Every structure is written in structure tokens, then in C-alpha cells.
Amino acid sequence: MKGGIDMRDILDELKGRRSVRKYKEDAVPEDLMDEIIEAGLYAPTGMNRQEQLILKITEPSAVRELGLINGKLMGREGMDAFYGAPAVLCVFSKRGARTGIHDGCSVLSNMMNEAASLGLGTCWIHRGKEQFETPEGKELLKKAGIDGDAYECIDSVIIGYPDGEIPQAGPRKECRVFTI
Numbered sequence: 001m002k003g004g005i006d007m008r009d010i011l012d013e014l015k016g017r018r019s020v021r022k023y024k025e026d027a028v029p030e031d032l033m034d035e036i037i038e039a040g041l042y043a044p045t046g047m048n049r050q051e052q053l054i055l056k057i058t059e060p061s062a063v064r065e066l067g068l069i070n071g072k073l074m075g076r077e078g079m080d081a082f083y084g085a086p087a088v089l090c091v092f093s094k095r096g097a098r099t100g101i102h103d104g105c106s107v108l109s110n111m112m113n114e115a116a117s118l119g120l121g122t123c124w125i126h127r128g129k130e131q132f133e134t135p136e137g138k139e140l141l142k143k144a145g146i147d148g149d150a151y152e153c154i155d156s157v158i159i160g161y162p163d164g165e166i167p168q169a170g171p172r173k174e175c176r177v178f179t180i
């Protein structure tokens with residue numbers, strides 16, 4: 001116990017989280033999605049600007065469409081880069097904002113760890129910016145009511161129930177901590 005908080009629990013959760021790349025079809029319950037988003041809204045941001053937008057996509061055809069757009073950006077036409085996950089949360093920052101990338105990653109990280117602590121599988125997915133710069137991606141933004149000229153996607157987190165066991169994390173690379 002430190003300051004009334006059980007630090008071990010948090011560390012265990014962080015160490016237990018692994019990227020999941022195979023999902024069951026089951027939808028993530030709304031109340032769990034809300035908790036995950038709330039964790040994102042409480043993420044620290046530069047000067048407490050709280051400028052990030054979070055786009056929740058759970059409509060199956062839209063999740064799949066964005067996953068295919070993302071796969072194509074990887075050079076893999078026809079690949080669902082979201083691995084069949086039923087939900088994705090995309091985080092946006094104001095274009096050109098001083099700490100936009102840092103703040104966006106802070107939000108993504110909070111949401112990913114909260115989802116993992118709820119027993120859900122997650123994976124951080126790159127190419128967020130590019131996926132919304134395609135004509136189809138721009139259409140999705142329009143549908144959501146997000147101004148793509150003012151905001152850029154930092155990255156996304158896919159969420160769902162893991163299909164299969166989540167393996168334990170391997171040992172960490174050494175010699176990465178310095179002290180004065």
C-alpha cells in the first residue's frame with residue numbers, strides 16, 4: 001500500500017495486458033465502452049487542455065470498413081487490420097497542437113489499459129492519421145460530425161473479447177533505465 005492505493009494491483013494489470021489479434025464476434029457492452037472512454041477522458045494532457053476527441057465505432061460495417069482501409073494502407077489489400085474486433089476507439093487531436101501527439105497517446109494508453117483491466121482484449125493500431133485521409137475515411141468523419149480539417153487522428157485502439165488465451169509478456173529488454 002502506498003498513499004492508500006494498492007500499487008501492486010495497477011502494476012499487475014499493466015503487466016498482464018497484451019495485444020490481442022484474434023477476437024470473438026460478441027459486442028462489447030455499452031457500459032464497459034463508457035468506462036473505457038471515461039478512462040480516456042481522465043488522461044493527463046499538456047496544460048490540461050483536454051482537446052482530444054474520441055470516436056467510438058461499433059457499427060459492424062463501419063468497423064470493418066475502417067479495418068480494411070487500414071489494412072490497405074499497410075499494403076495488404078483485403079486485410080482487416082482490426083483483426084475482427086467489434087469495436088474501435090479512434091483518438092483525434094487538433095492539427096498542429098503543441099502536445100497533440102503526446103496527449104493523444106496518453107488518452108489511447110489510458111483506454112487500452114482500462115479495457116484490459118475489464119478483461120477485454122485490445123490492440124493499438126497505427127496509421128490513424130492516414131486512415132481518415134482516404135476518401136472513405138473522410139466520409140466516416142463526416143458521418144460522425146468530426147471536422148477533418150481541424151482534427152487529425154493520432155491512432156486507434158481496437159477492443160473486443162479475446163478468442164483464445166492471452167500469453168504472458170516476455171522479459172523486458174535490459175539496460176534501459178538510468179539513474180542520477
Ligand SMILES: Cc1cc2nc3c(=O)[nH]c(=O)nc-3n(C[C@H](O)[C@H](O)[C@H](O)COP(=O)(O)O)c2cc1C
Nearest residue numbers: 017018019020021081123124125126127155169170
Ligand atoms: C504506437 C504503436 C503502434 C502500434 N501499431 C500496431 C498496428 O498497427 N498493428 C498491430 O497489430 N499492433 C500494433 N501495435 C502493438 C504492438 O505491436 C505491441 O504493443 C507490441 O508488439 C508489444 O506487444 P504487447 O502489446 O502484447 O505487449 C502498436 C503499438 C504501438 C504502441
